[in-house]
Amino acid sequence: MKWIIILVILVILSTITIFYSMTIGEIKLSFSELLSILKNGKGTMSYTILTHIRIPRVILGFAVGGALSLAGVILQGIYRNPLVEPYTLGISGGAALGVALVIVFGVAHTATTYLLPFAGFAGSVITVFMVYFLSIRHGRIRIQSMLLIGVMISFISSSAMMFIMSTSTSEQVHSIVFWIMGSLDEPNITLIKTAAIASIAGLVLTYLFVQPLNALRLGEEKARHLGVNTEWSIRLLFIISSLLVGISVAVAGVIGFVGLVIPHMVRLIISNNYRMLLISSFLIGGIFIVLCDTLARTIISPNELPVGVITGIVGGTVFIVVLAKTSLKK
Amino acid sequence: MKNFFKIENFSCGYRTGFKIENVNFSIHKGSFAGIIGPNGSGKSTLFKGVTQELKAHKGSILLNNINISNMSYKEKARNIAIVTQKINAEAITAYEYVLMGRIPHKKHLNFFESKYDHAIAQKYMEMTDTWRMRNKYMNELSGGEQQLVSIARALTQEPQLLLLDEPTSYLDITHQVQVLNLIQKLNDELGLTVLMIIHDLNLASEYCDYLIMMKNGTQYTQGTPNEIVNYENIEAVYDTVVITKTNPLSNNPVVFLVSQKTLDSLK
Numbered sequence: 385m386k387w388i389i390i391l392v393i394l395v396i397l398s399t400i401t402i403f404y405s406m407t408i409g410e411i412k413l414s415f416s417e418l419l420s421i422l423k424n425g426k427g428t429m430s431y432t433i434l435t436h437i438r439i440p441r442v443i444l445g446f447a448v449g450g451a452l453s454l455a456g457v458i459l460q461g462i463y464r465n466p467l468v469e470p471y472t473l474g475i476s477g478g479a480a481l482g483v484a485l486v487i488v489f490g491v492a493h494t495a496t497t498y499l500l501p502f503a504g505f506a507g508s509v510i511t512v513f514m515v516y517f518l519s520i521r522h523g524r525i526r527i528q529s530m531l532l533i534g535v536m537i538s539f540i541s542s543s544a545m546m547f548i549m550s551t552s553t554s555e556q557v558h559s560i561v562f563w564i565m566g567s568l569d570e571p572n573i574t575l576i577k578t579a580a581i582a583s584i585a586g587l588v589l590t591y592l593f594v595q596p597l598n599a600l601r602l603g604e605e606k607a608r609h610l611g612v613n614t615e616w617s618i619r620l621l622f623i624i625s626s627l628l629v630g631i632s633v634a635v636a637g638v639i640g641f642v643g644l645v646i647p648h649m650v651r652l653i654i655s656n657n658y659r660m661l662l663i664s665s666f667l668i669g670g671i672f673i674v675l676c677d678t679l680a681r682t683i684i685s686p687n688e689l690p691v692g693v694i695t696g697i698v699g700g701t702v703f704i705v706v707l708a709k710t711s712l713k714k
Numbered sequence: 715m716k717n718f719f720k721i722e723n724f725s726c727g728y729r730t731g732f733k734i735e736n737v738n739f740s741i742h743k744g745s746f747a748g749i750i751g752p753n754g755s756g757k758s759t760l761f762k763g764v765t766q767e768l769k770a771h772k773g774s775i776l777l778n779n780i781n782i783s784n785m786s787y788k789e790k791a792r793n794i795a796i797v798t799q800k801i802n803a804e805a806i807t808a809y810e811y812v813l814m815g816r817i818p819h820k821k822h823l824n825f826f827e828s829k830y831d832h833a834i835a836q837k838y839m840e841m842t843d844t845w846r847m848r849n850k851y852m853n854e855l856s857g858g859e860q861q862l863v864s865i866a867r868a869l870t871q872e873p874q875l876l877l878l879d880e881p882t883s884y885l886d887i888t889h890q891v892q893v894l895n896l897i898q899k900l901n902d903e904l905g906l907t908v909l910m911i912i913h914d915l916n917l918a919s920e921y922c923d924y925l926i927m928m929k930n931g932t933q934y935t936q937g938t939p940n941e942i943v944n945y946e947n948i949e950a951v952y953d954t955v956v957i958t959k960t961n962p963l964s965n966n967p968v969v970f971l972v973s974q975k976t977l978d979s980l981k
Contacts, residue, residue, distance in 0.1 A: 598817070599814060608787060609798075610817045611786075611789075611791030611817060656805055
Protein backbone atom coordinates (compact mmCIF):
# COMPACT_ATOMS: atom_id res chain seq x y z
CA MET A 385 0.00 0.00 0.00
CA LYS A 386 2.79 2.37 0.98
CA TRP A 387 4.45 1.45 -2.29
CA ILE A 388 1.44 2.34 -4.38
CA ILE A 389 1.37 5.79 -2.80
CA ILE A 390 5.05 6.33 -3.54
CA LEU A 391 4.52 5.17 -7.09
CA VAL A 392 1.58 7.53 -7.63
CA ILE A 393 3.61 10.43 -6.24
CA LEU A 394 6.50 9.58 -8.57
CA VAL A 395 4.24 9.41 -11.60
CA ILE A 396 2.70 12.78 -10.71
CA LEU A 397 6.16 14.28 -10.21
CA SER A 398 7.27 12.91 -13.57
CA THR A 399 4.28 14.44 -15.30
CA ILE A 400 4.81 17.82 -13.66
CA THR A 401 8.50 17.77 -14.57
CA ILE A 402 7.78 16.90 -18.16
CA PHE A 403 5.23 19.67 -18.60
CA TYR A 404 7.29 22.17 -16.67
CA SER A 405 10.31 21.50 -18.79
CA MET A 406 8.23 22.03 -21.93
CA THR A 407 7.28 25.52 -20.81
CA ILE A 408 10.89 26.59 -20.34
CA GLY A 409 13.07 27.84 -23.16
CA GLU A 410 13.77 30.91 -25.23
CA ILE A 411 10.05 31.52 -25.36
CA LYS A 412 8.60 30.95 -21.91
CA LEU A 413 5.09 29.62 -21.74
CA SER A 414 2.63 29.31 -18.89
CA PHE A 415 0.94 26.00 -18.22
CA SER A 416 -2.34 27.20 -19.71
CA GLU A 417 -0.58 28.54 -22.79
CA LEU A 418 1.17 25.24 -23.19
CA LEU A 419 -2.05 23.31 -23.00
CA SER A 420 -3.91 25.59 -25.42
CA ILE A 421 -1.06 25.47 -27.94
CA LEU A 422 -1.00 21.70 -27.79
CA LYS A 423 -4.77 21.55 -28.13
CA ASN A 424 -5.45 23.96 -30.96
CA GLY A 425 -2.26 25.70 -31.96
CA LYS A 426 -1.48 23.55 -34.95
CA GLY A 427 0.50 25.43 -37.56
CA THR A 428 1.75 28.16 -35.23
CA MET A 429 5.41 28.69 -34.50
CA SER A 430 5.05 27.74 -30.85
CA TYR A 431 3.44 24.48 -31.83
CA THR A 432 6.32 23.64 -34.10
CA ILE A 433 8.86 24.52 -31.43
CA LEU A 434 7.05 22.31 -28.97
CA THR A 435 6.55 19.29 -31.16
CA HIS A 436 9.84 19.47 -33.02
CA ILE A 437 12.22 20.66 -30.36
CA ARG A 438 11.00 20.59 -26.80
CA ILE A 439 8.86 17.48 -26.66
CA PRO A 440 11.38 15.20 -28.42
CA ARG A 441 14.08 16.56 -26.16
CA VAL A 442 12.10 15.94 -23.01
CA ILE A 443 11.24 12.42 -24.15
CA LEU A 444 14.86 11.70 -24.95
CA GLY A 445 15.98 13.12 -21.61
CA PHE A 446 13.51 11.02 -19.72
CA ALA A 447 14.37 7.88 -21.66
CA VAL A 448 18.12 8.32 -21.26
CA GLY A 449 17.84 9.24 -17.60
CA GLY A 450 15.63 6.25 -16.93
CA ALA A 451 17.84 3.88 -18.91
CA LEU A 452 21.10 4.97 -17.27
CA SER A 453 19.66 4.88 -13.81
CA LEU A 454 18.11 1.47 -14.43
CA ALA A 455 21.40 0.17 -15.78
CA GLY A 456 23.08 1.48 -12.65
CA VAL A 457 20.62 -0.35 -10.40
CA ILE A 458 21.12 -3.59 -12.29
CA LEU A 459 24.90 -3.44 -12.31
CA GLN A 460 25.10 -2.52 -8.64
CA GLY A 461 22.79 -5.43 -7.97
CA ILE A 462 24.76 -8.04 -9.83
CA TYR A 463 28.13 -6.78 -8.62
CA ARG A 464 26.85 -6.20 -5.09
CA ASN A 465 28.85 -3.03 -5.15
CA PRO A 466 27.11 0.32 -4.71
CA LEU A 467 29.92 2.19 -6.45
CA VAL A 468 29.59 0.49 -9.80
CA GLU A 469 28.00 2.60 -12.46
CA PRO A 470 27.39 1.99 -16.13
CA TYR A 471 30.60 3.71 -17.11
CA THR A 472 32.81 1.79 -14.72
CA LEU A 473 32.79 -1.12 -17.13
CA GLY A 474 34.47 0.80 -19.87
CA ILE A 475 31.26 1.39 -21.79
CA SER A 476 31.81 5.12 -22.24
CA GLY A 477 35.44 4.63 -23.11
CA GLY A 478 34.53 2.12 -25.78
CA ALA A 479 31.81 4.35 -27.18
CA ALA A 480 34.09 7.37 -27.31
CA LEU A 481 36.79 5.34 -28.99
CA GLY A 482 34.32 4.17 -31.62
CA VAL A 483 33.22 7.70 -32.34
CA ALA A 484 36.77 9.03 -32.36
CA LEU A 485 37.80 6.42 -34.91
CA VAL A 486 34.92 7.29 -37.18
CA ILE A 487 35.60 11.02 -36.93
CA VAL A 488 39.31 10.72 -37.51
CA PHE A 489 39.04 8.41 -40.47
CA GLY A 490 37.00 11.08 -42.06
CA VAL A 491 33.84 9.16 -42.64
CA ALA A 492 31.95 11.67 -40.54
CA HIS A 493 32.41 14.44 -43.05
CA THR A 494 29.99 12.69 -45.26
CA ALA A 495 28.05 12.38 -42.04
CA THR A 496 24.86 10.54 -42.05
CA THR A 497 22.90 11.12 -38.86
CA TYR A 498 23.16 7.49 -37.94
CA LEU A 499 26.86 6.96 -38.34
CA LEU A 500 28.15 8.53 -35.13
CA PRO A 501 25.46 7.05 -32.90
CA PHE A 502 26.08 3.71 -34.50
CA ALA A 503 29.81 4.01 -33.94
CA GLY A 504 29.17 4.88 -30.30
CA PHE A 505 26.80 2.00 -29.85
CA ALA A 506 29.15 -0.45 -31.55
CA GLY A 507 32.08 0.79 -29.49
CA SER A 508 30.26 0.36 -26.22
CA VAL A 509 28.77 -3.02 -27.04
CA ILE A 510 32.09 -4.39 -28.26
CA THR A 511 33.83 -3.21 -25.10
CA VAL A 512 31.20 -4.68 -22.85
CA PHE A 513 31.28 -8.03 -24.53
CA MET A 514 35.05 -8.07 -24.38
CA VAL A 515 34.80 -7.51 -20.64
CA TYR A 516 32.18 -10.21 -20.46
CA PHE A 517 34.08 -12.89 -22.31
CA LEU A 518 37.39 -12.12 -20.65
CA SER A 519 35.71 -12.68 -17.30
CA ILE A 520 34.50 -16.17 -18.06
CA ARG A 521 36.70 -18.92 -16.70
CA HIS A 522 35.79 -22.57 -16.76
CA GLY A 523 32.30 -21.69 -17.90
CA ARG A 524 31.60 -19.47 -14.92
CA ILE A 525 31.54 -15.74 -14.92
CA ARG A 526 33.76 -14.23 -12.28
CA ILE A 527 32.11 -11.11 -11.08
CA GLN A 528 35.00 -9.49 -9.27
CA SER A 529 37.52 -9.91 -12.03
CA MET A 530 34.91 -8.58 -14.43
CA LEU A 531 34.96 -5.31 -12.57
CA LEU A 532 38.73 -5.07 -12.75
CA ILE A 533 38.83 -6.00 -16.41
CA GLY A 534 36.19 -3.34 -17.07
CA VAL A 535 38.21 -0.65 -15.36
CA MET A 536 41.36 -1.72 -17.22
CA ILE A 537 39.64 -1.77 -20.58
CA SER A 538 38.27 1.66 -19.96
CA PHE A 539 41.81 2.88 -19.24
CA ILE A 540 43.11 1.24 -22.37
CA SER A 541 40.41 2.70 -24.55
CA SER A 542 40.77 6.17 -23.10
CA SER A 543 44.52 6.02 -23.70
CA ALA A 544 43.89 4.85 -27.24
CA MET A 545 41.54 7.76 -27.67
CA MET A 546 44.10 10.23 -26.34
CA PHE A 547 46.50 8.80 -28.87
CA ILE A 548 44.02 9.31 -31.67
CA MET A 549 43.25 12.83 -30.49
CA SER A 550 46.91 13.79 -30.25
CA THR A 551 47.46 12.84 -33.85
CA SER A 552 44.36 14.47 -35.27
CA THR A 553 43.42 18.00 -36.31
CA SER A 554 41.94 20.41 -33.82
CA GLU A 555 38.69 20.40 -35.73
CA GLN A 556 38.43 16.63 -35.28
CA VAL A 557 39.38 16.92 -31.61
CA HIS A 558 36.61 19.46 -31.20
CA SER A 559 33.98 17.18 -32.65
CA ILE A 560 35.19 14.25 -30.55
CA VAL A 561 35.10 16.26 -27.33
CA PHE A 562 31.74 17.72 -28.25
CA TRP A 563 30.33 14.29 -28.78
CA ILE A 564 31.78 12.88 -25.57
CA MET A 565 30.39 15.69 -23.43
CA GLY A 566 26.91 14.56 -24.13
CA SER A 567 23.88 16.49 -25.16
CA LEU A 568 20.19 15.83 -25.53
CA ASP A 569 20.09 18.00 -28.61
CA GLU A 570 19.29 15.18 -31.00
CA PRO A 571 17.43 16.19 -34.12
CA ASN A 572 16.72 12.71 -35.40
CA ILE A 573 13.29 11.55 -34.33
CA THR A 574 13.95 7.89 -35.17
CA LEU A 575 16.86 7.78 -32.75
CA ILE A 576 14.74 9.37 -30.07
CA LYS A 577 11.99 6.83 -30.60
CA THR A 578 14.52 4.01 -30.48
CA ALA A 579 15.91 5.25 -27.20
CA ALA A 580 12.45 5.65 -25.70
CA ILE A 581 11.27 2.21 -26.75
CA ALA A 582 14.51 0.57 -25.68
CA SER A 583 14.45 2.08 -22.23
CA ILE A 584 10.85 1.07 -21.60
CA ALA A 585 11.54 -2.43 -22.94
CA GLY A 586 14.55 -2.59 -20.65
CA LEU A 587 12.41 -1.70 -17.67
CA VAL A 588 9.82 -4.33 -18.49
CA LEU A 589 12.42 -7.03 -19.09
CA THR A 590 14.24 -6.22 -15.87
CA TYR A 591 11.03 -6.79 -13.97
CA LEU A 592 11.33 -10.47 -14.91
CA PHE A 593 14.38 -10.55 -12.67
CA VAL A 594 13.02 -8.91 -9.54
CA GLN A 595 13.38 -12.05 -7.47
CA PRO A 596 16.87 -12.97 -8.62
CA LEU A 597 17.97 -9.39 -7.94
CA ASN A 598 16.39 -9.44 -4.51
CA ALA A 599 18.02 -12.75 -3.70
CA LEU A 600 21.38 -11.55 -5.00
CA ARG A 601 21.40 -8.98 -2.21
CA LEU A 602 22.52 -11.89 -0.03
CA GLY A 603 25.35 -12.86 -2.34
CA GLU A 604 25.56 -15.28 -5.23
CA GLU A 605 25.90 -18.43 -3.18
CA LYS A 606 22.93 -17.64 -0.95
CA ALA A 607 20.88 -16.65 -3.96
CA ARG A 608 21.53 -20.08 -5.43
CA HIS A 609 20.44 -21.61 -2.14
CA LEU A 610 17.15 -19.80 -2.63
CA GLY A 611 16.70 -21.45 -5.98
CA VAL A 612 17.96 -18.66 -8.21
CA ASN A 613 19.88 -19.60 -11.32
CA THR A 614 22.44 -16.89 -10.68
CA GLU A 615 24.58 -17.70 -13.68
CA TRP A 616 21.83 -16.99 -16.20
CA SER A 617 20.23 -14.19 -14.30
CA ILE A 618 23.51 -12.32 -14.11
CA ARG A 619 24.29 -12.91 -17.76
CA LEU A 620 20.92 -11.72 -18.99
CA LEU A 621 20.81 -8.75 -16.65
CA PHE A 622 24.28 -7.79 -17.76
CA ILE A 623 23.24 -7.88 -21.39
CA ILE A 624 20.11 -5.83 -20.73
CA SER A 625 22.03 -3.16 -18.87
CA SER A 626 24.78 -3.02 -21.49
CA LEU A 627 22.28 -2.48 -24.27
CA LEU A 628 20.54 0.22 -22.27
CA VAL A 629 23.78 2.07 -21.72
CA GLY A 630 24.96 1.49 -25.27
CA ILE A 631 21.83 3.06 -26.68
CA SER A 632 21.92 5.99 -24.26
CA VAL A 633 25.54 6.73 -25.04
CA ALA A 634 24.90 6.43 -28.75
CA VAL A 635 22.08 8.95 -28.73
CA ALA A 636 23.08 11.36 -25.99
CA GLY A 637 26.81 10.91 -25.48
CA VAL A 638 28.33 10.37 -22.08
CA ILE A 639 26.13 11.64 -19.27
CA GLY A 640 27.82 10.65 -16.07
CA PHE A 641 26.68 10.21 -12.54
CA VAL A 642 22.99 9.39 -13.08
CA GLY A 643 23.58 5.67 -12.91
CA LEU A 644 25.52 6.02 -9.69
CA VAL A 645 23.67 8.67 -7.75
CA ILE A 646 20.01 8.00 -8.48
CA PRO A 647 19.93 4.30 -7.53
CA HIS A 648 21.87 5.09 -4.40
CA MET A 649 19.41 7.76 -3.34
CA VAL A 650 16.43 5.54 -4.07
CA ARG A 651 17.95 2.80 -1.94
CA LEU A 652 18.41 5.26 0.89
CA ILE A 653 15.08 7.02 0.67
CA ILE A 654 12.53 4.59 -0.75
CA SER A 655 13.49 0.94 -0.52
CA ASN A 656 16.15 -1.54 -1.48
CA ASN A 657 13.60 -4.07 -2.61
CA TYR A 658 13.99 -4.32 -6.35
CA ARG A 659 10.31 -4.38 -7.17
CA MET A 660 10.27 -0.77 -5.95
CA LEU A 661 13.86 0.12 -6.70
CA LEU A 662 13.62 -0.54 -10.45
CA ILE A 663 10.61 1.60 -11.27
CA SER A 664 11.55 4.35 -8.80
CA SER A 665 15.08 4.64 -10.12
CA PHE A 666 13.77 4.73 -13.66
CA LEU A 667 11.30 7.53 -12.96
CA ILE A 668 13.58 9.58 -10.72
CA GLY A 669 16.44 9.15 -13.21
CA GLY A 670 14.15 10.47 -15.91
CA ILE A 671 13.00 13.41 -13.80
CA PHE A 672 16.56 14.19 -12.83
CA ILE A 673 17.91 14.35 -16.37
CA VAL A 674 14.97 16.38 -17.67
CA LEU A 675 15.45 18.93 -14.90
CA CYS A 676 19.22 19.03 -15.37
CA ASP A 677 18.75 19.50 -19.08
CA THR A 678 16.27 22.33 -18.51
CA LEU A 679 18.90 23.98 -16.37
CA ALA A 680 21.64 23.26 -18.91
CA ARG A 681 19.82 24.97 -21.71
CA THR A 682 18.66 28.02 -19.74
CA ILE A 683 21.44 28.85 -17.34
CA ILE A 684 23.70 30.57 -19.88
CA SER A 685 21.01 31.04 -22.51
CA PRO A 686 21.16 31.46 -25.46
CA ASN A 687 24.13 29.11 -25.16
CA GLU A 688 23.91 25.64 -23.74
CA LEU A 689 25.95 23.84 -21.17
CA PRO A 690 26.66 20.15 -21.65
CA VAL A 691 24.07 18.37 -19.53
CA GLY A 692 26.79 16.17 -18.04
CA VAL A 693 28.22 19.22 -16.30
CA ILE A 694 24.94 19.83 -14.53
CA THR A 695 24.29 16.19 -13.65
CA GLY A 696 27.75 15.98 -12.12
CA ILE A 697 27.46 19.12 -10.01
CA VAL A 698 23.81 18.83 -9.01
CA GLY A 699 23.89 15.07 -8.56
CA GLY A 700 27.05 15.12 -6.49
CA THR A 701 25.82 17.89 -4.23
CA VAL A 702 22.38 16.42 -3.65
CA PHE A 703 23.98 13.08 -2.98
CA ILE A 704 26.31 14.42 -0.31
CA VAL A 705 23.43 16.27 1.36
CA VAL A 706 21.20 13.19 1.39
CA LEU A 707 24.00 10.99 2.68
CA ALA A 708 24.88 13.45 5.45
CA LYS A 709 21.24 13.76 6.50
CA THR A 710 20.51 10.04 6.60
CA SER A 711 23.68 9.26 8.52
CA LEU A 712 22.75 11.95 11.03
CA LYS A 713 19.38 10.32 11.55
CA LYS A 714 20.98 7.00 12.29
CA MET B 715 11.72 -44.27 5.99
CA LYS B 716 15.18 -45.59 5.35
CA ASN B 717 17.56 -44.04 2.86
CA PHE B 718 15.71 -40.76 2.79
CA PHE B 719 18.89 -38.89 2.02
CA LYS B 720 21.67 -40.91 0.54
CA ILE B 721 25.18 -40.08 -0.61
CA GLU B 722 26.78 -42.75 -2.79
CA ASN B 723 30.43 -43.04 -3.83
CA PHE B 724 30.54 -39.29 -3.77
CA SER B 725 33.67 -37.38 -4.77
CA CYS B 726 34.05 -33.67 -5.25
CA GLY B 727 36.63 -31.00 -4.65
CA TYR B 728 38.44 -27.90 -5.75
CA ARG B 729 39.99 -27.66 -9.15
CA THR B 730 43.48 -27.65 -7.77
CA GLY B 731 43.93 -29.29 -4.47
CA PHE B 732 41.67 -30.62 -1.81
CA LYS B 733 38.97 -33.11 -2.57
CA ILE B 734 36.82 -35.61 -0.79
CA GLU B 735 36.49 -39.10 -2.15
CA ASN B 736 34.25 -42.08 -1.83
CA VAL B 737 31.85 -40.67 0.69
CA ASN B 738 28.97 -43.01 1.46
CA PHE B 739 26.24 -42.54 4.00
CA SER B 740 22.52 -42.36 4.28
CA ILE B 741 20.19 -40.88 6.83
CA HIS B 742 16.61 -41.67 7.75
CA LYS B 743 13.66 -39.41 7.39
CA GLY B 744 13.25 -37.44 10.60
CA SER B 745 16.79 -38.01 11.75
CA PHE B 746 19.03 -35.36 13.30
CA ALA B 747 22.40 -36.16 11.81
CA GLY B 748 25.74 -34.49 12.32
CA ILE B 749 28.99 -34.47 10.37
CA ILE B 750 32.05 -34.23 12.60
CA GLY B 751 35.76 -34.27 11.98
CA PRO B 752 38.87 -32.15 12.42
CA ASN B 753 39.76 -29.09 10.35
CA GLY B 754 40.74 -30.14 6.86
CA SER B 755 38.91 -33.46 7.06
CA GLY B 756 36.50 -32.39 4.31
CA LYS B 757 33.39 -31.37 6.25
CA SER B 758 32.98 -28.07 4.46
CA THR B 759 33.90 -29.58 1.11
CA LEU B 760 31.25 -32.21 1.64
CA PHE B 761 28.76 -29.49 2.54
CA LYS B 762 29.61 -27.62 -0.65
CA GLY B 763 29.23 -30.83 -2.57
CA VAL B 764 25.79 -31.38 -1.14
CA THR B 765 24.72 -27.80 -1.84
CA GLN B 766 26.31 -28.27 -5.27
CA GLU B 767 28.52 -25.24 -5.01
CA LEU B 768 31.17 -27.79 -5.98
CA LYS B 769 30.39 -30.10 -8.85
CA ALA B 770 30.40 -33.81 -8.14
CA HIS B 771 33.30 -35.65 -9.75
CA LYS B 772 31.71 -38.99 -9.12
CA GLY B 773 28.78 -40.54 -7.36
CA SER B 774 25.38 -39.19 -6.56
CA ILE B 775 23.28 -37.54 -3.92
CA LEU B 776 19.74 -38.83 -3.65
CA LEU B 777 16.84 -37.26 -1.85
CA ASN B 778 13.84 -39.56 -1.79
CA ASN B 779 15.58 -41.57 -4.51
CA ILE B 780 15.78 -38.56 -6.78
CA ASN B 781 19.22 -37.42 -7.81
CA ILE B 782 19.45 -33.81 -6.71
CA SER B 783 21.71 -32.86 -9.59
CA ASN B 784 18.71 -33.49 -11.84
CA MET B 785 16.63 -30.96 -9.96
CA SER B 786 16.33 -27.34 -11.06
CA TYR B 787 17.65 -24.68 -8.71
CA LYS B 788 14.12 -23.90 -7.60
CA GLU B 789 13.16 -27.50 -7.04
CA LYS B 790 16.25 -28.01 -4.95
CA ALA B 791 15.51 -24.95 -2.86
CA ARG B 792 11.97 -26.21 -2.24
CA ASN B 793 13.35 -29.49 -0.91
CA ILE B 794 16.60 -28.56 0.79
CA ALA B 795 17.02 -25.41 2.87
CA ILE B 796 20.51 -24.28 3.75
CA VAL B 797 21.72 -22.31 6.74
CA THR B 798 25.29 -21.09 6.49
CA GLN B 799 27.65 -19.85 9.17
CA LYS B 800 27.47 -16.21 8.25
CA ILE B 801 24.69 -14.15 6.84
CA ASN B 802 25.61 -11.07 4.91
CA ALA B 803 22.28 -9.37 4.73
CA GLU B 804 22.91 -5.68 5.03
CA ALA B 805 19.99 -3.31 5.12
CA ILE B 806 17.24 -5.89 5.02
CA THR B 807 14.77 -6.30 7.86
CA ALA B 808 14.52 -9.65 9.56
CA TYR B 809 10.97 -10.03 8.27
CA GLU B 810 11.90 -9.29 4.69
CA TYR B 811 14.79 -11.69 5.00
CA VAL B 812 12.53 -14.48 6.22
CA LEU B 813 10.04 -13.78 3.44
CA MET B 814 12.82 -14.40 0.94
CA GLY B 815 12.48 -18.05 1.87
CA ARG B 816 9.33 -18.01 -0.29
CA ILE B 817 11.29 -17.18 -3.44
CA PRO B 818 11.68 -20.81 -4.55
CA HIS B 819 7.90 -21.18 -4.48
CA LYS B 820 7.26 -18.27 -6.80
CA LYS B 821 6.75 -17.82 -10.49
CA HIS B 822 8.80 -15.36 -12.48
CA LEU B 823 6.51 -12.39 -12.53
CA ASN B 824 4.90 -13.07 -9.21
CA PHE B 825 6.83 -10.62 -7.11
CA PHE B 826 4.28 -9.81 -4.48
CA GLU B 827 3.93 -12.09 -1.48
CA SER B 828 0.59 -13.73 -0.95
CA LYS B 829 -1.29 -13.84 2.35
CA TYR B 830 -0.10 -17.42 2.65
CA ASP B 831 3.54 -16.34 2.32
CA HIS B 832 3.09 -13.79 5.09
CA ALA B 833 1.32 -16.32 7.27
CA ILE B 834 4.12 -18.87 6.82
CA ALA B 835 6.78 -16.30 7.57
CA GLN B 836 5.00 -15.20 10.73
CA LYS B 837 4.41 -18.78 11.84
CA TYR B 838 8.07 -19.73 11.63
CA MET B 839 9.29 -16.47 13.08
CA GLU B 840 7.06 -17.09 16.07
CA MET B 841 8.30 -20.65 16.31
CA THR B 842 11.91 -19.49 16.32
CA ASP B 843 11.09 -16.64 18.70
CA THR B 844 12.23 -14.02 16.22
CA TRP B 845 8.88 -12.36 15.53
CA ARG B 846 9.66 -9.63 18.05
CA MET B 847 12.71 -8.56 16.02
CA ARG B 848 10.94 -8.57 12.66
CA ASN B 849 11.43 -4.86 12.01
CA LYS B 850 15.09 -4.82 12.93
CA TYR B 851 17.73 -4.80 10.23
CA MET B 852 19.75 -7.96 9.92
CA ASN B 853 23.02 -6.18 10.62
CA GLU B 854 21.61 -4.87 13.88
CA LEU B 855 21.06 -8.39 15.21
CA SER B 856 23.58 -10.39 17.21
CA GLY B 857 25.16 -13.51 15.74
CA GLY B 858 22.78 -15.78 17.64
CA GLU B 859 19.73 -13.80 16.56
CA GLN B 860 20.91 -13.87 12.95
CA GLN B 861 21.23 -17.64 13.16
CA LEU B 862 17.66 -17.93 14.48
CA VAL B 863 16.31 -15.65 11.75
CA SER B 864 18.24 -17.63 9.19
CA ILE B 865 16.63 -20.82 10.47
CA ALA B 866 13.21 -19.16 10.25
CA ARG B 867 13.99 -18.26 6.64
CA ALA B 868 15.02 -21.84 5.94
CA LEU B 869 11.75 -23.11 7.42
CA THR B 870 9.63 -20.79 5.24
CA GLN B 871 11.13 -22.63 2.29
CA GLU B 872 9.14 -25.59 3.69
CA PRO B 873 11.95 -28.03 2.93
CA GLN B 874 12.20 -31.74 3.50
CA LEU B 875 15.81 -31.48 4.57
CA LEU B 876 17.52 -28.77 6.60
CA LEU B 877 21.26 -28.43 6.04
CA LEU B 878 23.30 -26.40 8.50
CA ASP B 879 26.97 -25.47 8.32
CA GLU B 880 28.31 -25.09 11.85
CA PRO B 881 25.33 -23.14 13.13
CA THR B 882 26.94 -22.61 16.53
CA SER B 883 30.50 -21.78 15.65
CA TYR B 884 30.42 -18.08 16.49
CA LEU B 885 28.15 -18.36 19.51
CA ASP B 886 28.62 -18.53 23.27
CA ILE B 887 27.16 -21.52 25.13
CA THR B 888 23.86 -19.78 25.88
CA HIS B 889 23.22 -19.24 22.22
CA GLN B 890 24.73 -22.54 21.13
CA VAL B 891 22.24 -24.35 23.31
CA GLN B 892 19.40 -22.04 22.29
CA VAL B 893 20.02 -22.66 18.59
CA LEU B 894 20.46 -26.42 18.98
CA ASN B 895 17.41 -26.75 21.23
CA LEU B 896 15.42 -25.00 18.55
CA ILE B 897 16.72 -27.32 15.83
CA GLN B 898 15.94 -30.29 18.04
CA LYS B 899 12.41 -28.98 18.58
CA LEU B 900 11.91 -28.56 14.84
CA ASN B 901 13.24 -32.04 14.32
CA ASP B 902 10.80 -33.45 16.90
CA GLU B 903 7.72 -31.38 16.20
CA LEU B 904 7.88 -30.90 12.45
CA GLY B 905 9.60 -34.18 11.74
CA LEU B 906 12.14 -32.19 9.77
CA THR B 907 15.24 -34.12 8.75
CA VAL B 908 18.38 -32.28 9.79
CA LEU B 909 21.94 -32.67 8.62
CA MET B 910 24.49 -30.35 10.16
CA ILE B 911 28.18 -29.89 10.22
CA ILE B 912 29.30 -29.38 13.76
CA HIS B 913 32.68 -28.78 15.26
CA ASP B 914 31.96 -29.40 18.90
CA LEU B 915 32.02 -33.12 19.70
CA ASN B 916 30.07 -32.75 22.91
CA LEU B 917 27.28 -30.80 21.27
CA ALA B 918 27.25 -33.29 18.41
CA SER B 919 27.00 -36.20 20.80
CA GLU B 920 24.31 -34.55 22.93
CA TYR B 921 22.01 -33.43 20.11
CA CYS B 922 22.49 -35.68 17.11
CA ASP B 923 21.06 -39.16 16.79
CA TYR B 924 23.47 -40.14 14.02
CA LEU B 925 27.01 -39.02 13.32
CA ILE B 926 29.27 -39.24 10.32
CA MET B 927 32.93 -38.83 11.24
CA MET B 928 35.24 -37.51 8.52
CA LYS B 929 38.97 -37.97 8.21
CA ASN B 930 41.31 -36.99 5.36
CA GLY B 931 38.58 -36.40 2.82
CA THR B 932 36.46 -39.47 3.39
CA GLN B 933 34.20 -40.78 6.10
CA TYR B 934 36.05 -42.67 8.80
CA THR B 935 33.08 -44.14 10.54
CA GLN B 936 29.39 -43.50 11.16
CA GLY B 937 26.78 -44.47 13.69
CA THR B 938 24.97 -43.28 16.78
CA PRO B 939 26.91 -41.11 19.23
CA ASN B 940 27.19 -44.07 21.61
CA GLU B 941 28.70 -46.18 18.87
CA ILE B 942 31.29 -43.80 17.56
CA VAL B 943 32.13 -41.13 20.14
CA ASN B 944 34.78 -43.07 22.00
CA TYR B 945 38.42 -42.41 22.67
CA GLU B 946 39.65 -44.92 20.08
CA ASN B 947 37.89 -43.20 17.20
CA ILE B 948 38.65 -39.71 18.41
CA GLU B 949 42.32 -40.40 18.95
CA ALA B 950 42.56 -41.98 15.52
CA VAL B 951 40.77 -39.14 13.75
CA TYR B 952 41.86 -36.08 15.75
CA ASP B 953 45.27 -37.37 16.78
CA THR B 954 44.63 -36.13 20.29
CA VAL B 955 44.45 -37.93 23.61
CA VAL B 956 41.00 -37.72 25.16
CA ILE B 957 38.92 -39.36 27.86
CA THR B 958 35.29 -40.19 27.18
CA LYS B 959 32.62 -40.61 29.84
CA THR B 960 28.87 -40.69 29.84
CA ASN B 961 26.68 -37.71 30.52
CA PRO B 962 24.79 -38.77 33.69
CA LEU B 963 21.54 -37.15 32.57
CA SER B 964 21.34 -37.88 28.86
CA ASN B 965 23.56 -40.97 28.78
CA ASN B 966 25.33 -39.57 25.75
CA PRO B 967 29.11 -39.76 25.55
CA VAL B 968 31.11 -36.72 26.65
CA VAL B 969 34.66 -35.96 25.57
CA PHE B 970 37.27 -34.60 27.97
CA LEU B 971 40.48 -33.05 26.79
CA VAL B 972 43.68 -33.55 28.72
CA SER B 973 46.61 -31.12 28.75
CA GLN B 974 50.13 -32.25 27.96
CA LYS B 975 51.27 -31.29 31.43
CA THR B 976 48.73 -33.59 33.03
CA LEU B 977 49.72 -36.40 30.69
CA ASP B 978 53.39 -35.86 31.53
CA SER B 979 52.71 -35.91 35.24
CA LEU B 980 51.07 -39.31 34.87
CA LYS B 981 54.18 -40.89 33.50
